[in-house]
Amino acid sequence: METAQFDYVIVGAGTAGCLLANRLSADPRNKVLLLEAGGKDDYRWIHIPVGYLYCIGNPITDWCFETQPSAGIGGRILKYPRGRVLGGSSSINGMIYMRGQSRDYDHWAELTDNPEWRWDAALPYFMKHEDYWRGADAFHSSGGSDPTGRRPGGEWRIEKQRLNWEVLERFSEAAQQTGIPLNPDFNRGTNEGVGYFEVNQKGGFRWNASQAFLKPIWERRNLSIWTHSQAQRLLFDSSAAMSESSPRCLGVQVEVTQTGRPVLFEVKANKEVILCSGAIGSPALLEASGIGQKERLAQLHIPLIKELPGVGENLQDHLQLRMVFALQKLPTLNTRASTKLGKLAILIEYALLRTGPMSMAPSQLGVFTRSSPELKWPDLEYHVQPLSLEAFGQPLHPFNAFTASVCHLNPSSRGSVHLQSQENGSLPAIQPNYLSTDEDKQIAAQALRVTRNIISQAALKPYSPKEIKPGIEFQSEEQLIEAAGQIGTTIFHPVGTCKMGAANDTSRVVDSTLKVKGIRNLRVVDASIMPTITSGNTNSPVLMIAEKAAEWILRDAAR
Numbered sequence: 001m002e003t004a005q006f007d008y009v010i011v012g013a014g015t016a017g018c019l020l021a022n023r024l025s026a027d028p029r030n031k032v033l034l035l036e037a038g039g040k041d042d043y044r045w046i047h048i049p050v051g052y053l054y055c056i057g058n059p060i061t062d063w064c065f066e067t068q069p070s071a072g073i074g075g076r077i078l079k080y081p082r083g084r085v086l087g088g089s090s091s092i093n094g095m096i097y098m099r100g101q102s103r104d105y106d107h108w109a110e111l112t113d114n115p116e117w118r119w120d121a122a123l124p125y126f127m128k129h130e131d132y133w134r135g136a137d138a139f140h141s142s143g144g145s146d147p148t149g150r151r152p153g154g155e156w157r158i159e160k161q162r163l164n165w166e167v168l169e170r171f172s173e174a175a176q177q178t179g180i181p182l183n184p185d186f187n188r189g190t191n192e193g194v195g196y197f198e199v200n201q202k203g204g205f206r207w208n209a210s211q212a213f214l215k216p217i218w219e220r221r222n223l224s225i226w227t228h229s230q231a232q233r234l235l236f237d238s239s240a241a242m243s244e245s246s247p248r249c250l251g252v253q254v255e256v257t258q259t260g261r262p263v264l265f266e267v268k269a270n271k272e273v274i275l276c277s278g279a280i281g282s283p284a285l286l287e288a289s290g291i292g293q294k295e296r297l298a299q300l301h302i303p304l305i306k307e308l309p310g311v312g313e314n315l316q317d318h319l320q321l322r323m324v325f326a327l328q329k330l331p332t333l334n335t336r337a338s339t340k341l342g343k344l345a346i347l348i349e350y351a352l353l354r355t356g357p358m359s360m361a362p363s364q365l366g367v368f369t370r371s372s373p374e375l376k377w378p379d380l381e382y383h384v385q386p387l388s389l390e391a392f393g394q395p396l397h398p399f400n401a402f403t404a405s406v407c408h409l410n411p412s413s414r415g416s417v418h419l420q421s422q423e424n425g426s427l428p429a430i431q432p433n434y435l436s437t438d439e440d441k442q443i444a445a446q447a448l449r450v451t452r453n454i455i456s457q458a459a460l461k462p463y464s465p466k467e468i469k470p471g472i473e474f475q476s477e478e479q480l481i482e483a484a485g486q487i488g489t490t491i492f493h494p495v496g497t498c499k500m501g502a503a504n505d506t507s508r509v510v511d512s513t514l515k516v517k518g519i520r521n522l523r524v525v526d527a528s529i530m531p532t533i534t535s536g537n538t539n540s541p542v543l544m545i546a547e548k549a550a551e552w553i554l555r556d557a558a559r
C-alpha cells in the first residue's frame with residue numbers, strides 16, 4: 001500500500017468539493033488533496049449546454065445509479081444520475097441558478113440552533129463567489145465590479161439565457177392571467193412569480209464548478225487533484241472501534257486507477273478529512289467506514305466505529321410531474337428539430353452565435369406559485385420546456401407540444417440511501433419513497449389542477465392546447481394522484497442524507513458547523529447536510545454551504 005500525507009483531504013470534486021479545494025488551498029501553507037472517483041471534465045459534451053443529453057446515463061460522466069421501486073409512483077425504478085467527473089453533478093446538471101427562498105435558511109437556523117444559517121447570514125456567502133450578468137446590487141455581486149470591495153464577487157458566472165420561444169412567452173402570459181406576478185429575478189429571497197431562469201453559463205458554454213473554481217488555480221503547488229481515485233473507506237486511530245470517546249479520523253483509503261492498474265493508497269490528513277461526495281456518496285462512504293446504524297452495519301459485517309442512526313436517512317427530492325400539451329400554430333423544438341435542414345440550422349446558429357437550442361439549458365421558463373391561496377409561500381416550481389418526449393432519452397414527439405413540469409418544493413415524504421454490500425463498487429440502495437404521505441399526494445393532485453388552470457387562460461386559447469399527459473380523463477382526486485404517480489420522475493435534487501441538526505436531535509449526522517457527530521477531524525460538506533430541501537434547485541445552495549464551511553474549517557485550524 002502506497003502512502004501520502006496532506007493537511008486536508010477532500011473526497012469528491014463536485015459542486016462543493018471544487019469550491020472547497022479552491023478556498024482551502026488559497027493559503028500556500030495548506031497542503032490540500034482533492035480526490036475524485038471520475039475523470040477530468042474534458043469530455044466535450046459537458047461544455048455544450050445541450051450536451052447534458054449525452055452526459056446523463058453515460059458512464060464517462062454519470063454514476064448511473066437507479067432507485068429502488070417506489071410504491072407512490074406505481075412501483076417504477078428511476079434512473080438517478082449523479083456526476084462522476086470533475087465538477088460532479090454541476091458538470092451534467094440543468095445549469096439553473098436558484099438560491100431557494102429565505103424561509104428555507106431561516107428554518108435551517110431554527111433546526112440547528114445556529115443563526116449563522118439564517119437567510120441574512122447566508123446571502124453574503126451566495127454573493128461571495130457570484131459573478132452576475134446584470135452587475136452588483138443589494139442581492140448580487142459581479143466579478144470585481146464593486147469599487148468599494150465590499151461585494152467583490154467571484155468565479156460563479158450567471159447569465160441570461162440565449163433564446164427566444166413564442167410558446168414560452170404565451171405560457172408566461174397565461175400564468176400572469178391567473179394572477180401570478182412577473183418575476184425578473186428569482187434570487188432575492190422570494191422567488192414567487194413567472195420568469196426566465198438564469199443559468200450557469202459563460203458565452204454559451206456550461207460553467208461548471210470545475211471551470212469556476214479549479215481551472216484558475218490548477219497550478220497551485222500546494223493543491224493535488226487526483227482523478228480516477230475512489231475513496232473506499234475512512235481511516236481511524238487504531239483504538240477507535242473499542243473507544244467510547246470520539247474516534248479521530250486519520251485519513252482515507254483510496255483506490256487510484258489512473259494508469260488502468262488499481263493502486264491502493266492510504267492518504268493521511270494532518271488537519272481534516274472533508275466528505276464532499278454528495279447526497280448518495282457521502283452516506284455510503286460513512287457506512288463503508290463503520291459510521292451509521294448499528295444493526296445495518298452488523299448485517300454488512302462492517303466493524304462499528306460510531307453509531308449514528310441518521311446516516312442515509314432523511315432523503316428528500318423534488319418529484320417533477322411532467323405534463324405535456326400539444327398545440328396548434330405555435331412552433332416548438334419538436335418540429336424545429338424534426339428535419340435534417342432544421343438540425344443543420346440549429347448547429348449553424350450555435351457555431352456562429354452560440355445561441356439557439358444547442359445553448360439551451362433543459363428548462364427555460366420558471367414559475368413559483370402556491371398550491372393553495374392560504375399558503376404564505378410558493379410551494380410549487382414549474383420548469384417549462386418548448387419540447388416534449390415520452391421519456392428522457394427518447395425522441396421528441398413528432399407534433400408541436402410543450403412540457404410544463406411541476407414539482408412540490410417542500411415534500412414531507414422521506415427516503416433513504418444505504419450500502420447494500422461492503423464490496424467496493426457495489427451501488428447503494430436508493431429509496432426516494434416519493435408520494436408516500438397523504439399531504440404530498442394531495443399537493444401533487446392540486447399541482448395538476450393549477451397547471452390546467454394556467455393552460456385554460458386566454459393567452460393560450462388561440463393555440464388550442466390539448467393535454468397529452470396525463471390526459472383529461474384523470475379528473476377526481478384519486479385519479480389525479482394516480483396520474484401524478486404515472487408521470488412523476490426525479491428532478492435530480494437528492495439532499496438530506498447526512499443532515500445537520502441541533503445538539504438534541506438524535507438523528508443528526510453533523511452539527512451546525514458540519515462536523516460529524518462524535519468523530520474528530522471529519523466533516524461532511526455537500527447536499528447531504530441539508531436538514532430540509534431548499535425551495536428550488538439545489539446546486540447554488542451547495543456552493544453557499546461550501547463557502548461557509550471553508551471559513552469554519554480555516555477558523556478552527558487557526559485556533
Ligand SMILES: Cc1cc2nc3c(=O)[nH]c(=O)nc-3n(C[C@H](O)[C@H](O)[C@H](O)COP(=O)(O)OP(=O)(O)OC[C@H]3O[C@@H](n4cnc5c(N)ncnc54)[C@H](O)[C@@H]3O)c2cc1C
Pocket residue numbers: 011012013014015016017035036037038056081082083084085086087088089090092093094095096097098229230231232276277278279281282285491492493494525526527528537538539540542
Ligand atoms: C441531471 C441533473 C440536473 C440538475 N439540474 C440542476 C439545475 O439545473 N440547477 C441546480 O441548482 N441543481 C441542479 N441539479 C442538482 C445539483 O447539481 C446538485 O444538487 C449539486 O451538484 C450537488 O453537489 P454536491 O457537491 O453535493 O455533489 P456532486 O456535485 O454530485 O459531487 C459529488 C462528487 O463526489 C464524487 N464522489 C462520490 N463518491 C466518491 C468517492 N467514494 N471517492 C471519490 N469521489 C467520490 C462524485 O464523483 C462527484 O464528483 C441537478 C443534478 C443533476 C444530476
